[in-house]
Amino acid sequence: MSSTPQSPRAARAPRAKVPDTTRRSARSRAAILDASMELVGEVGYSRLTIEAIAARAGVGKQTIYRWWPSKAAVLLDALTAVVDDDGYAAALPDTGDLAADLKEVLRATVDEFTDAAFEAPYRALAIASAADAQLAAQFNERLQEPGLAVYAARLRAAQRAGQIDADLDVGLAVEMLLGPFQQRWLARSGPLTYEFTDRLVEMCLRAFTPRGTP
Amino acid sequence: MSSTPQSPRAARAPRAKVPDTTRRSARSRAAILDASMELVGEVGYSRLTIEAIAARAGVGKQTIYRWWPSKAAVLLDALTAVVDDDGYAAALPDTGDLAADLKEVLRATVDEFTDAAFEAPYRALAIASAADAQLAAQFNERLQEPGLAVYAARLRAAQRAGQIDADLDVGLAVEMLLGPFQQRWLARSGPLTYEFTDRLVEMCLRAFTPRGTP
Amino acid sequence: MSSTPQSPRAARAPRAKVPDTTRRSARSRAAILDASMELVGEVGYSRLTIEAIAARAGVGKQTIYRWWPSKAAVLLDALTAVVDDDGYAAALPDTGDLAADLKEVLRATVDEFTDAAFEAPYRALAIASAADAQLAAQFNERLQEPGLAVYAARLRAAQRAGQIDADLDVGLAVEMLLGPFQQRWLARSGPLTYEFTDRLVEMCLRAFTPRGTP
Amino acid sequence: MSSTPQSPRAARAPRAKVPDTTRRSARSRAAILDASMELVGEVGYSRLTIEAIAARAGVGKQTIYRWWPSKAAVLLDALTAVVDDDGYAAALPDTGDLAADLKEVLRATVDEFTDAAFEAPYRALAIASAADAQLAAQFNERLQEPGLAVYAARLRAAQRAGQIDADLDVGLAVEMLLGPFQQRWLARSGPLTYEFTDRLVEMCLRAFTPRGTP
DNA sequence: ATTTAAGCGAGACGGTACGTCGTGTCTTTAT
DNA sequence: ATAAAGACACGACGTACCGTCTCGCTTAAAT
Incomplete structure (x- = not known):
C-alpha cells in the first residue's frame, strides 16, 4: 500500500x-x-x-x-x-452496564452499515480481501483490527469488574459478537436490525458470564 | 408471404x-x-x-x-x-452428546474449507454474492441454507431432549455457531483450526444451555 | 445455384x-x-x-x-x-435510327439503375461477383449476357442495314456502349444522366460508323 | 477536484x-x-x-x-x-504516336491487373467502394482519378497536336478507354488480353479523331 | 390405408469475428 | 522527477451470424 x-x-x-x-x-x-x-x-x-x-x-x-x-x-x-479523519471511536462507552454498552455500539454499527456512503467502500474492501490474501492482511490490520480492539478493551474492563469470566478468551468473544453480524451483512443472509444485534448481545453475554449468574 | x-x-x-x-x-x-x-x-x-x-x-x-x-x-x-451428487449430509450425527456432535461436524467443515477443490468455487461464490444481491439470494437459498438447516435440526433435537433452552432462537444459534467460522474463513481474519471450532462450540453451548447448568 | x-x-x-x-x-x-x-x-x-x-x-x-x-x-x-417475370425486353426497338434507339434504351437503363428496388439487388450481385469468380460466371450468364445480347442483335441489324461497319466487332462495341456506363454506376465515378448516355452513344457511333461518313 | x-x-x-x-x-x-x-x-x-x-x-x-x-x-x-512510393507514373509516354502510346500503357495496365500482389487489394477496394459510397469517394479521389488524369493529359497533348478533335470531351474519352477494361476486370466478363486493349484503343481513336481522317 | 421418408419451421450448437472496454506500460510535453 | 494526457499491446467482454445438427411436424410416395 x-x-x-x-x-x-x-x-x-x-x-x-x-x-x-x-x-x-x-x-x-x-x-x-x-x-x-x-x-x-x-x-x-x-x-x-x-x-x-x-x-x-x-x-x-x-x-x-x-x-x-x-x-x-x-x-x-x-x-x-x-x-x-472522523476520529475513530477510540473506546466503547463504559457505563458499567456491559450489555447496554454493547447493544448501543452494535446499534450504531448497524446504522453505519446501512449508510451507503460508508457501506459501499467497506463492502468493496471486504470483497477484495476475500479474493486477495495480501490485501486482506492490510485490510484487517488497518481497518478491522482497530475496530475489534475497542470491543476487546471493553470486555477486558468487564473482566476486571468481574462481570464476565476472568478466563474468557476475549478474542474469541469479539468474534462471537461480530462474526454473525458481519456474516449477515456480507452474505446478505438476513436483515441488519437492532433486534438482531440486541439478541446477539444477550446470547453472547450468556456465554461470557459465569454460569452461576442468573 | x-x-x-x-x-x-x-x-x-x-x-x-x-x-x-x-x-x-x-x-x-x-x-x-x-x-x-x-x-x-x-x-x-x-x-x-x-x-x-x-x-x-x-x-x-x-x-x-x-x-x-x-x-x-x-x-x-x-x-x-x-x-x-455427493449426497449432502442430510443430517448431523446425533449421538446424544450435542457438544461432541457439533465439534465433529465443525471439524469436518474445517477440513472441507481447507480442501482447495471445494474452497475455490465456494469462495468464488461468496465473493460474487457479496457483490451481487441477486446472486446472493440464490447462493443462500441453494447452498447456504440447506447446510444451516441440518444444524438447526440437530439443535431442535437437543431442545426436545432438554439439553438446551426450549425457547432458544435456533436460527440465531446457528448463526452464532457458523458466523465466526465463516467470517474467519472469508476475511482470513484467523486460522481455521480444530481448536478454534472446538472452543467456539463450547462457548456457544454456554449460551444455549439453561443458566442453572454447571 | x-x-x-x-x-x-x-x-x-x-x-x-x-x-x-x-x-x-x-x-x-x-x-x-x-x-x-x-x-x-x-x-x-x-x-x-x-x-x-x-x-x-x-x-x-x-x-x-x-x-x-x-x-x-x-x-x-x-x-x-x-x-x-417482368418479361425481359427481348429486343431493342428498331426504328431504323440506330442512335435514337440506343439513346432511348440507355435512358431507360439509367432509369432502371436509379430505381432503388432494382438497383440494390443488382449492385449486391455485382459486388458478390467481383468477389467470387464462380458466382460471376452465373451472374454473367444469367443476367448480364441476355441484356448484352439484345444490344448485339440491334447492332447486327444496323450492320445489315449498312449503317455501321460490316466488320465491326459487335461484342467489343457492346462493351464500349455499356462498360463506361456500368463503371460509373458501380464505382460511383460519375452521375448517371441522360446527357452522359446520349454523348456516350454519339461517341461510340463515331467509332462504329464507316470513316468516310461525316 | x-x-x-x-x-x-x-x-x-x-x-x-x-x-x-x-x-x-x-x-x-x-x-x-x-x-x-x-x-x-x-x-x-x-x-x-x-x-x-x-x-x-x-x-x-x-x-x-x-x-x-x-x-x-x-x-x-x-x-x-x-x-x-512506387512513384506513380506521372505521365504517359508521348512519342507523338497516340495510338502506340495508349496501347503501351494499357498493355502495362493489363500486366498490372494480372499481378496478384496488386490485383488483390485493388479488387478489394473496388468491391468495398461498390458497397460503400463514402469509401468510393475516397477511393476515386485518391487512387482512381490520379490514374485517369494522366490519360487525360496525354489526350489533351494530342488535342494540341491536332491528332484528335479539339472539342472532344476528354473526360468521356478516358471513360471510354478505361470503362470497358475495368468492367471486364471487375465483372470478369472477359479476358484481359493485349488484343482486347489494342482493339479497344483503335476503336476509341476512331471516335476521337476527326471524321475525315482515314 | 397405412407406412415410410422427405422437406419443413424451429432453434441449439461449436465456432469466428465483431467492435468496445479496461488493464498496466510507455512516451511526450509541461511544469 | 512528478504530473496530465493518452497511445499502445493485450485480453476479455457480450453480440451477431455462420453453417451444421437435431427435434417434432406435415405431407407425398411407396407399400
Whole structure:
C-alpha cells in the first residue's frame, strides 16, 4: 500500500521501484481518494475502474499506478483516511452496564452499515480481501483490527469488574459478537436490525458470564 | 408471404428470448460445469473467464450466455451439482452428546474449507454474492441454507431432549455457531483450526444451555 | 445455384448431397426470394444475413442452406425471377435510327439503375461477383449476357442495314456502349444522366460508323 | 477536484473522440498497412479480418479501430502508400504516336491487373467502394482519378497536336478507354488480353479523331 | 390405408469475428 | 522527477451470424 513509509534514501537503491514520496502531489492524492469513494458508491466495486477514477480525479492513470498496486489499495487508503479523519471511536462507552454498552455500539454499527456512503467502500474492501490474501492482511490490520480492539478493551474492563469470566478468551468473544453480524451483512443472509444485534448481545453475554449468574 | 404465421401453439409461449430448455444439450451443460470447477481452482475467481470455460469445455461462448447470466451463476450450478451428487449430509450425527456432535461436524467443515477443490468455487461464490444481491439470494437459498438447516435440526433435537433452552432462537444459534467460522474463513481474519471450532462450540453451548447448568 | 435441374434419380447416388427437388416447397422458395429482395433493399448487401432472410420469410435456416450455397445465390435467383417475370425486353426497338434507339434504351437503363428496388439487388450481385469468380460466371450468364445480347442483335441489324461497319466487332462495341456506363454506376465515378448516355452513344457511333461518313 | 480543468489549448480541439495524430506510432501504422496488403493477397477481401491484420502486425485491435473506420479504409491507405512510393507514373509516354502510346500503357495496365500482389487489394477496394459510397469517394479521389488524369493529359497533348478533335470531351474519352477494361476486370466478363486493349484503343481513336481522317 | 421418408419451421450448437472496454506500460510535453 | 494526457499491446467482454445438427411436424410416395 502507499502507506509504507519510504525515506527519500530508499529511492537511491540501484533500481528504485518506489517513487520519491517527498515529491508526491498531495492534491492529486486527495483527488484520487475522493474520486474512488464517490465512484464506488455510484457504480459498485465490480464496475469501479482505475480509468474512471483517474478521469474523475482529473489525474493521469500513471499517477494512480505509481502509488497504488490496485484499485482496492486505493480504496483502502481512501477509507482509512475517512475513518481516521472522523476520529475513530477510540473506546466503547463504559457505563458499567456491559450489555447496554454493547447493544448501543452494535446499534450504531448497524446504522453505519446501512449508510451507503460508508457501506459501499467497506463492502468493496471486504470483497477484495476475500479474493486477495495480501490485501486482506492490510485490510484487517488497518481497518478491522482497530475496530475489534475497542470491543476487546471493553470486555477486558468487564473482566476486571468481574462481570464476565476472568478466563474468557476475549478474542474469541469479539468474534462471537461480530462474526454473525458481519456474516449477515456480507452474505446478505438476513436483515441488519437492532433486534438482531440486541439478541446477539444477550446470547453472547450468556456465554461470557459465569454460569452461576442468573 | 413474409408475415410470420402464428400457430396457436407458438402463441402460447408468452415470453420471447427464453431458450427452449427441452432442447438443451446435457453434454454441454456437464462439460461447462466441470470446466468451471476446474478452472476456478486453477486460476481463482477473478481470473476465471467465460472464454476459458467455453474453451475448456469445448463449447461455444453463446452456449454459456444462453443459459447463464454470469460466470458466478455457472459456478453456483456447478457447485450445487457437486454438492447434490455427493449426497449432502442430510443430517448431523446425533449421538446424544450435542457438544461432541457439533465439534465433529465443525471439524469436518474445517477440513472441507481447507480442501482447495471445494474452497475455490465456494469462495468464488461468496465473493460474487457479496457483490451481487441477486446472486446472493440464490447462493443462500441453494447452498447456504440447506447446510444451516441440518444444524438447526440437530439443535431442535437437543431442545426436545432438554439439553438446551426450549425457547432458544435456533436460527440465531446457528448463526452464532457458523458466523465466526465463516467470517474467519472469508476475511482470513484467523486460522481455521480444530481448536478454534472446538472452543467456539463450547462457548456457544454456554449460551444455549439453561443458566442453572454447571 | 438451385436452377441446376436434378432428376429424382440423381438422389439415389450413394451419399446424396442434392435434395429431392420434387418435394421442394414452392411457397418457401417464393417467400425466401421475396424476403431477400426486400432485405437487400432495406439494409444493403453487406448487412444482409441468411438468418434475417429466414426470419423474414418465416422459414428455417436449413431450408435456405439446403437449396442455395450462399446469400448471393439466393439473390441471383430472386433477381432472375423478377427479371424473367417482368418479361425481359427481348429486343431493342428498331426504328431504323440506330442512335435514337440506343439513346432511348440507355435512358431507360439509367432509369432502371436509379430505381432503388432494382438497383440494390443488382449492385449486391455485382459486388458478390467481383468477389467470387464462380458466382460471376452465373451472374454473367444469367443476367448480364441476355441484356448484352439484345444490344448485339440491334447492332447486327444496323450492320445489315449498312449503317455501321460490316466488320465491326459487335461484342467489343457492346462493351464500349455499356462498360463506361456500368463503371460509373458501380464505382460511383460519375452521375448517371441522360446527357452522359446520349454523348456516350454519339461517341461510340463515331467509332462504329464507316470513316468516310461525316 | 473532479472537474476536468481545460487548458486553452485543450479547448481549441473542437471535436472530442479524435485521437492525437502527433502521438501516432509510425511503426504500428506501417506494420498494419504491410500486414493488410499481405493478408488480402493471401485470403482475399471477404476473409480478411481486422483481428488477423492486428495479429500479423503485432498490434492491438484498438490501434486499428482508433485510426481507421473499416478494413477497407486500411487497405486504401495501404495501397495509396504503395502507389505513392512506387512513384506513380506521372505521365504517359508521348512519342507523338497516340495510338502506340495508349496501347503501351494499357498493355502495362493489363500486366498490372494480372499481378496478384496488386490485383488483390485493388479488387478489394473496388468491391468495398461498390458497397460503400463514402469509401468510393475516397477511393476515386485518391487512387482512381490520379490514374485517369494522366490519360487525360496525354489526350489533351494530342488535342494540341491536332491528332484528335479539339472539342472532344476528354473526360468521356478516358471513360471510354478505361470503362470497358475495368468492367471486364471487375465483372470478369472477359479476358484481359493485349488484343482486347489494342482493339479497344483503335476503336476509341476512331471516335476521337476527326471524321475525315482515314 | 397405412407406412415410410422427405422437406419443413424451429432453434441449439461449436465456432469466428465483431467492435468496445479496461488493464498496466510507455512516451511526450509541461511544469 | 512528478504530473496530465493518452497511445499502445493485450485480453476479455457480450453480440451477431455462420453453417451444421437435431427435434417434432406435415405431407407425398411407396407399400
